[in-house]
Amino acid sequence: MSKKEFLKPDLSIEQLSEELVITNLKLQQANQQLQQEQQARNEMFSNISHDLRAPVTAIKNSIALLSALDDYDSNTVQPIVHLMEQRVNTLEKMINDIFFLVSAENNFLSIHPEEIPLGFFLEDYFFSQEADCKYDDRHLHLALAEYFPYTLTIDPHQLQRILDNLFTNAWKYSKSGDSITLGAFCKDDTIFIYVEDTGIGIADAHLPNIFKRSYVVDSARTPGVSSTGLGLSITKALVELFDGTISCTSTLGLGSRFTIAFPLPQS
Ligand code: ADP
Secondary structure (H helix, E strand, O other): OOHHHHHOOOOOHHHHHHHHHHHHHHHHHHHHHHHHHHHHHHHHHHHHHHHHHHHHHHHHHHHHHHHHOOOOOHHHHHHHHHHHHHHHHHHHHHHHHHHHHHHHHOOOOOOOOEEEEHHHHHHHHHHHHHOOHHHOOOEEEEEOOOOOOOEEEEOHHHHHHHHHHHHHHHHHOOOOOOEEEEEEEEEOOEEEEEEEEOOOOOOOOOHHHOOOOOOOOOHHHOOOOOOOOOHHHHHHHHHHHOOOEEEEEEEOOOEEEEEEEEEOOOO
């Protein structure tokens, strides 16, 4: 057999294009089915987390009632009640996080963007964190130019949630005496806001994965810290809702900087 004969296709051009159309149709159907399955799965997550809230609230209320009783042996019962309280709070946070993440990823969140003066907003946010006794043994810094005249069109509650997640992580993954800095600057029509810490840092190998849903670096390195791996995926979903991006640079043992970037509105 000559080389030419070997390469000759068995099907005519017409047959080949017909095959192509059929394969394309099958692909489209598979894609549609995949989307429907994804939608069904998201709805299921959303319903489950919604339904779980009621029993968790009931358990929380019962624990509150129990701890208010004064006719039990407090030395024995109090630590148990305290443990129950901690666990149920973690459970409640996980349920809320799953509900929130699914809502954010499916645009179910009710968003109320408004034009906010960023300098004032960040200053206010910083001072509210400074007043929180949780940060008493950390050094908090604000790195913001005195004149910072930029505005962003964003839902202030969601921006607060983004910063809360980054601040909570900066606290969780640092220790007494470490620093946490909130900073912002403008470059090339983009606003950059960052939260930097001098905490435990993240190894290069983990950096590409930390924004993935449920990714936890290594819970053994921070014993006693509750880790669900949902915080950063929620933060990323929220930042993207407002056309922003989020990135992280980190050095193991020295600290991390999480930066969010939003395009400045065209004036
Ligand atoms: P969680 O903190 O609940 O585990 P996140 O999605 O917020 O979930 O973070 C994912 C992982 O990224 C964490 O397990 C943690 O190891 C790492 N990480 C996040 N923020 C920091 C930080 N500021 N310093 C060091 N590691 C961090």
